[in-house]
Amino acid sequence: MNKIVFGVDVGGTTVKLGVFTADGTVIEKWEIPTRTEESGSHILPDVAESILRKIDEMGYDKENIIGVGIGTPGPVQPNGVVRRAVNLGWGYMNLVEILENLVGLPVKAGNDANVAALGEMWKGGGQGFSDIVAVTLGTGVGGGVIVQGKLVAGATGSGGEIGHINVEENEEEACGCGCKGCLEQYSSATGVVRLARKRLAMDDKPSMLREGELSARSIWDAVKAGDEVAIEVAERFGHYLGKCLAGVAAVVNPEAIVVGGGMSKAGEIMFEYIKPAYQRFSFHATKDVQFKLAQLGNDAGIYGAAKLVIGDK
């Protein structure tokens, strides 16, 4: 009997689950709702119940199960301690201990963006590399750093928080984190909408963006259509992201940078705006990095969570 492994990705509204073979073939994936009521106290029992039921259905013994990997929002310390996860209602707890007790299997946990990075390295856009930086361009900017095949979780579980690197000292509006000038304020999906709104308010230059609803998607569609205002917005997006990634590359010197998240659906065109700033600001020995698109979409988390518990095995 081949060994199997579970990957779990806890989001604010749904929990994604997957069961994989040890070589990363997905056998089945499914979702359950995330019950955030009562301080999120149902979430881990719901996950455990769903996993135990699946094991039963599949007719597996526990000896043939490698374990359960789980990714959750917010900092997760390498030992499994979560101090607070606002979206889920969680306060201080040891996620790994609790889930191990509930499922009776080895558990490994990590931050969701970090775990997604690991998934992309294993089976997505970062396949074939062992040193990558993954960037997730969604509502915010998340990230994950992988060195020699291993996640850099960080001392307090905040490795790869590149969305909160300062890229503009002169910013006057505050980021969600309280600081001013974080990468997230320019290069997330909400960031480019903010940049576009500010640009449109500056003058009356004609633009497709003045019609219909403004969104990251409408902005990239306008860029592709050659809209000059949208292109200016894309240039600022790319300037800050490219500069920031050049700095990140000076720290960990990756082989590849994998760009994912909802906004990455815009495709390779993003790289035309990121690369010039990356080349301008990067140290010579880091200039040859490869830019890759993420490939696993919303499944990156379950793949990475499974890989987290498989480790180097």
Place this chain on the structure above:
Amino acid sequence: MNKIVFGVDVGGTTVKLGVFTADGTVIEKWEIPTRTEESGSHILPDVAESILRKIDEMGYDKENIIGVGIGTPGPVQPNGVVRRAVNLGWGYMNLVEILENLVGLPVKAGNDANVAALGEMWKGGGQGFSDIVAVTLGTGVGGGVIVQGKLVAGATGSGGEIGHINVEENEEEACGCGCKGCLEQYSSATGVVRLARKRLAMDDKPSMLREGELSARSIWDAVKAGDEVAIEVAERFGHYLGKCLAGVAAVVNPEAIVVGGGMSKAGEIMFEYIKPAYQRFSFHATKDVQFKLAQLGNDAGIYGAAKLVIGDK
């Protein structure tokens, strides 16, 4: 017979060597000249000869020697490949293979600033931590990143090159690397002298710095004496270094930041100028990092080189 290990630190004028017990007690240390003539082709044979003579003197058999660790300037790939080391005259070669053939012992190699960081973690200012960022403030700004006790060498051997992170887009002068606005241009020993010269040229405000020779030392002495112009210079030094370290901390989330290099002789007073910017620009989960002074001075390289070959043993 206790096992021993050699640590070698190759500099532009001298090679430092040390022989250590496996627990990091130095048995003896010495130096030989670095012969950079003839493309640096004598350097590794000189090192090997010096080590073999020491082994002979000490009456050791090779079975009782763990190996030789070596730190050299410039990028060193994890497999030992050096593409070029200008200061030493070296072109492309595999440092590890060559030295292993010469000494007949296992060899591990790394970039000198990275290796010094490992030394500080093992026996210096970073003792007791397993996740540190080390910054070396000398003629340039070097760095080393250690994650879970292991050096982050990087894909092309340029991990920890934090001196070349852009911290000022509006800089007009070029850094030695060719870019404009690198941390090194503000926070190295030569960087603070440059800042002071520019500040002094701005107006006629009285300052101790207008007398005698300007150096990093004279600037920090003036800061300690309350000289207002020197304090302005220290504030700019600290602003850029603190901001940059906040960014680095968002990437790898260390427990401690260890500051060394010639300029660190100024002591704890530097932290008064670094910490405000660090706190202003850092992500909340990274604010509790500890700032430590390096302790091993010029010996950090030989300690770290020894630790490199000992590994987790």
